[in-house]
Amino acid sequence: MRMENGLKSNFGKYAVPKALQVLAEIDQGLKAKGGNLYDGLSFYLVHEESFRYFNTPCDVVVFGNIGADGIHYGLLTDFGTAAALDEAPVVCVSPMSFDRPVHIVAENLEHFLSLNMNDSGLFYNHFRSEEDYARFLGEQDDLPYRPSEEEEERAEHIRQQVRDRLHLPRIDHPYRYVRELQAKRDRDAWIRVRGGLHVLRPPGRHAPFSGERFHVDPEGRFGTEEIFRFLDDAEPPAVMALVRDLQLHALNGMTDLQHRLWHALADIGLHDEAERLRISME
Known part of the structure; x- marks a missing residue:
């Protein structure tokens, strides 16, 4: 009953978007074998739960959380004006960033997944410039907690399952893409x-x-x-x-x-x- 109530209160009038249905099916298959979607995409599905913080916008349908600092992802309905969640922009909510806890990070869920395949750190870290972001990416190879070869193979296998089921676009300049989304939001x-x-x-x-x-x-x-x-x-x-x-x-x-x-x-x-x-x- 708690899960049913969470699903209803989270989605309201909206149907679960196709991309999220696909993720849920993949996640279910992985859990049956002792795995989890997190192993490949670095976030847990929580769309069937009542997962919210005080600064989660009331017009956001939450679908994932990264398992640290309360950081979570959701679909922004703009107070119910989005025609369908397939078309809704994705936001990242960082509850501990009190000055600006919410950022728009993708035009829709498929764009979000494409960006997330390469690096989710773009969503919840602050970078002053594209060069700053490039330095961050370059430093990842030297981190002591890099995934093992076996973990990376498992992650890539999960990511490939998502690619096989969904048509994810190629986004060549992630930092510029996210900055332009906010600039458009400001204009609109x-x-x-x-x-x-x-x-x-x-x-x-x-x-x-x-x-x-x-x-x-x-x-x-x-x-x-x-x-x-x-x-x-x-x-x-x-x-x-x-x-x-x-x-x-x-x-x-x-x-x-x-x-x-x-x-x-x-x-x-x-x-x-x-x-x-x-x-x-x-």
């Missing part, structure tokens, strides 16, 4: 939000968002009563932006505020997002 922003996810401009809307916003102090100082008053008349995009802002901060013990945010999302029809937000704050 209707309401810019600290952290870089923003609220995207609806199709056909060209003018800037002109409604009232609630600006959360970067240090996390805010008055709950002020938020309550703002939410009484806030437009839906402003509600989304406020939730994005507040999810950058732990709201432990702020039960009244948590409940008000859940209801604010539900009041604008975002019931799946309200449920995910509830789980992330448990």
